[in-house]
Amino acid sequence: MKDLSYIKQHIHIMLTEKRYQHSLGVQKTAVHLATLYDVPVEKARIAGLVHDCAKDLSVDQLLKHAAQFDIIMDDLTKYQPELLHGVVGAVLAKDLFDIEDIEIIDAIRYHTTGRSSMTKLDKIIYLADFIEPSRDFDGVDLLRKAALSDLDKATLLALEHTIRYVMNKGKLLHVDTIHARNSLLLRQD
Ligand code: DGI
Ligand code: FE
Ligand code: FE
Ligand code: FE
Numbered sequence: 365m366k367d368l369s370y371i372k373q374h375i376h377i378m379l380t381e382k383r384y385q386h387s388l389g390v391q392k393t394a395v396h397l398a399t400l401y402d403v404p405v406e407k408a409r410i411a412g413l414v415h416d417c418a419k420d421l422s423v424d425q426l427l428k429h430a431a432q433f434d435i436i437m438d439d440l441t442k443y444q445p446e447l448l449h450g451v452v453g454a455v456l457a458k459d460l461f462d463i464e465d466i467e468i469i470d471a472i473r474y475h476t477t478g479r480s481s482m483t484k485l486d487k488i489i490y491l492a493d494f495i496e497p498s499r500d501f502d503g504v505d506l507l508r509k510a511a512l513s514d515l516d517k518a519t520l521l522a523l524e525h526t527i528r529y530v531m532n533k534g535k536l537l538h539v540d541t542i543h544a545r546n547s548l549l550l551r552q553d
Contacts, residue, residue, distance in 0.1 A: 366461045368409070374460060375413055379420050387416055389496030390489070397488040401515050404485075410463065411471040411489050417460075418453035426452050433459075440536050447538060450476045478523055478544030481551075487519040494522045520548045 376384050394412035398405045418426065426448045430437060433455045441447050454473035457463040471489040474482070478490055495508045503525060510518035523545045530537050 365410075365463050365465075368413075371410070371413060371461050375417055378417055383416060383419055386496060386498055387413055389498050390415060390492045393492035393496045394488050397492060397511060397515070398485075400512065401484055401488065403488060407465060407468050407471075407485055408488055408492075410465075411468045411475075411485060412492055414457050414461065414463070414468075415453060415472050415475045415489055415493065416449065417456050417472075418449040421449070421452065429455070438539075440538050443536055444538075447476055450474060474540065474544075477538045477540035478519070479540045480543040480547040482519065482544060482547070484515065487515050491515070491518055491522055494525075516548055520545065523548070 375387055379387065391409055391412035394408040395405055397403075398408035418429070421429070423445045426445055429435075429452045430448055433452070435448070435451055435455065437448075441451075450473050453475075454469045457469060457472055463469060467483060467485050470483070471485045474486055475489050475493055479486065482490070491507075491511050495504060495511055507518060507521055507525070510521055523541065527537060527541060527545065530541070
C-alpha cells in the first residue's frame with residue numbers, strides 16, 4: 365500500500381475542496397468510532413479518507429471505469445449511475461493506492477448502500493459518512509449520539525433515514541440498502 369501522505373495528496377487532487385474536507389471529516393469520525401468499537405484504527409483511517417475518491421468523476425467517467433474494470437452493472441445502477449462511485453472507488457483504491465485489504469475495499473464499495481451482514485468496519489464508514497462534523501441535517505445530532513452508544517442501532521437509523529430520503533425523492537431503492545436493513549433487524553449481533 366502507498367503511504368498515507370501519498371494517498372492524502374492524491375485524494376486532495378481528485379476531489380473538490382469541499383469533498384476533500386468531507387473525506388477528512390469521515391476519516392476523523394471513523395477513527396474515533398474504531399477506537400470505541402475495537403476495530404483496527406488504521407483500516408478505518410484509510411477507508412474513511414478514500415471512501416469518496418470516485419465521487420467527483422462524471423457519470424461518463426464512472427461508466428468508462430466500470431467498463432474498464434469489468435464491473436457488473438445491476439439494472440438499478442444503470443438508472444442511478446451515481447451509485448457507482450462506491451464500487452468504482454473500491455477498484456480505484458486498489459489500482460491507485462495498492463490497497464489490498466478486503467475489509468477496507470468492501471467498506472469503500474458498500475459505503476453508499478450498505479449490504480447484508482455488514483462488518484463493523486462497513487458500519488463505521490457508513491455512519492461516519494453520515495455524521496462527520498460538516499454534515500448538517502434534521503436528526504444528525506440524534507444519530508451522532510446513537511453512534512457513540514450502539515453501532516448497530518445507529519447504522520439501522522442511518523439506513524432508515526436514507527430509505528426515507530430516497531423514497532421522498534421518488535428514486536429507486538437499491539436492493540443492498542434493503543438487505544442491509546433487513547439483516548440488521550434479523551440478526552442483532
Ligand atoms: O457520497 P456522499 O454524498 O458522501 O454519501 P453517499 O455515498 O452515502 O451517497 C449518499 C447518496 O446516495 C444520497 O443522495 C442517497 C443515495 N442513496 C443511498 N442509497 C440509495 C441511494 N440512492 C438511490 N437511488 N437508491 C439507494 O438505494
Ligand atoms: Fe485544499
Ligand atoms: Fe459517497
Ligand atoms: Fe462520503
